[in-house]
Amino acid sequence: MERRPVRQVSVEAGQDCLVGHFDAMASPCEILIESDDRAEAARLTKLAAGEAWRIEDKFSRYLAGNIVARMNSARGNAITVDDETASLLDFADTLHTLSKGRFDITSGVLREVWTFDGGDGLPDPQAVKDVLQRVGWDRVTWRRPVLTLQAGMEIDLGGIGKEYAVDRVAGRLREAGTCSALVNFGGDLAVTRAPRQRQAWRVGIEPVSAANNECNETVLEIATGALATSGDSRRYLQKDGIRYSHILDPRSGWPVERAPRSVTVAADTCTEAGMLSTLAMLEGYNAEAFLDGEGAMYWCRR
Amino acid sequence: MTERKQTSVSAALAAATCSLLGAAPIAPVQAQEDPGWDFNTALLYYGEDNDRVQDLSLNILGKRYFVDDRALSLGLTVDTLTGATPNGAIRQGVPQTFTRPSGSSVYTIPANELPLDDTFKDTRAALSVGWEQPLGRLWKTSVGLSGSFEYDYTHIGLNGSLSRDFNQRNTTVSAGLAIAHDTWDPVGGTPVPFAPMLDVGGTGNKTGGESKDVIDAVFGVTQVISRRLLVQLNYSFSNSSGYLTDPYKVLSLVDGVTGDTITRVPPPGVEGPSHEFRFESRPDDRTKHSLYTQAKYYMGGKVLDASYRYMTDDWEIDSHTVDLRLRWPVGERSYVEPHLRFYTQSEADFYTISLVDGTELPAFASSDYRLGNFDAVTAGLKYGWTTRGGNEMSIRAELYRQTGSIPGDLLIGNQVGRETYPDLDAIILQFSYRFSR
């Protein structure tokens, strides 16, 4: 059972702004607020944390009793879900079609055979085949608002959850106040509205490999919109000189070939940015061509 | 026209996200890298054979982008020129002595050699500042200032351009205008047209500084033909007015029958020219028209760059230029790029080899080989690579060869067979480094 981090909120001074801190969804979260009013910053941070924790509690697969746990323990019975969950399932369904099956929220069970710890422990191909029997959005019956999952299958919203939370939090902050805020959940971020006292918010894209001595951290100026990164800097396997990224192709159960080490995409919303970067990673060696073809703004490291 | 394929992924994704998050309006993303400055630097060596011109230059261009695709460019070039250049006089079977442009000393050329003047060791500095920015969604504009300074020549210029995209940015139409004012302050003064080259200390043939004004206009269309092919067509107009003559070049005054240069003897105790030379004179106006077209074609990783330019002017010069480059990727981080350029021009109507003694002077005359009839070929190879830090370096080596011919009707008497166009062989070496800070 995961040990839950302590839920508390704090506000500190940043560079020409105030920064609210809290932990959510296994990431350090910060809200950069263009204001020098501490009380206002604290209010907004509490609002942001509240929404983030609400989403985490509702959709985390680590918690018993929430909608995800109920879906995953239904053993073949139909479950009626609420509007918000239904919208997420609709979204996942669209993405499954758009990515031609590469994006699949039922692929989480593959973690039973794959452990990406930097070692060389590849799974037995038969074991992968066996687990693959329990993977496939096509095997799910989804007719809003009723979901029917076969026994042994699981829904894992980890691939959309964080970016969705960033956008929800940004939306709440937009309604709740007038100053510009940057919502940053461990690198997935969004701006609520264009800042007034500065041209743009400045964020850094972390270079992936520490071995790259000349690494120039790329600094981005973002005035509106969102950023999301898909990457495998720590989660991979390496055997016989081949690097296996943790991005698994749910159709085969094996890692996508020649995926970039990291892809960062800028888009209007964090959800779109996250999905584009995920889809790009799933394209493997074709990632850049895919993003070029979509006219996306991106930074790719191989 | 390509039929509409299925809706792009990002459009469908945007729609799906809208359903997920609710239809509250979201501002479109505005984000860009803050790269600081992008620097493009190059070190160049240019050297001609036979002790002729050698040039070493350092070129730096810095560009900084701001939000919204606005950008500031700063450029600096410093170059030093040494070596000798033909002074316009013809060869003779005997040594020839010339007075230097400063009028303070002489130099002598051995018999049967092409007279070259090696007076010049010149250093030049050029600066430019430019600003470009979009105007609305489809228009772009730029303005710039340029200036260059050397001990006998100054240039200042102003330029601006405007462009607009059409057809989903498949077509771009652009127009540009540049004006410049250049001033000459030649060593020793500006020669009076056709004035004789005088002995050391003589100044009656020179006047003060001169200037010229240049106006350039360019109109162009760039068109995307397909996913792999882009073409451009430009029409340019250029007019220069003012002092267009080269103040350091002369013509030999020759006998109408033998074609040999008339000799002279300087007064006793004075050094001066051994033959009669007259300073050249060009018209004070020149209008040029050019039509330029370029295509870039992507062939599975390789890129072909092909261009053609036709130029014609009211000095009766016509030229054709064909330029071909093929960029060939090597591995993941480098490329080779062979390059071929073909050039041909026909001579100016006032181009001549010498002036005939006793006949009426023409309105204008110059024997500058660069106004003559010649072909030129450039062949080169460039190798470029990206460093691990993401910066780019390249080296290129090229050979430039000019071979010309003097129209038969310009050669008189002994000049036939002796006077040939001063063919040129030059090597171009360049090292370039592009990096960001």
Place this chain on the structure above:
Amino acid sequence: MIKRNVTGFGIAVLVVLASGCSSMGVEPWERDILAKEEMQLTTDPVEAAIDDHIYFSKEASSGGRGFGGGGCGCN
């Protein structure tokens, strides 16, 4: 005069081309190759300026792609 005819011809060619070009091109999501650095019309502005300067001082023509030559006492 000849000069005015050449000017008029040049501009007419461009206008005809610009209007006839309205049906050619690619969709915005097909610009992947065109966006590559090596597909830009001028891939290296410094090298282009260097070449323009060399040929301006050794030949009687200049420019074409933009503002050409000038700015030195070498021609």
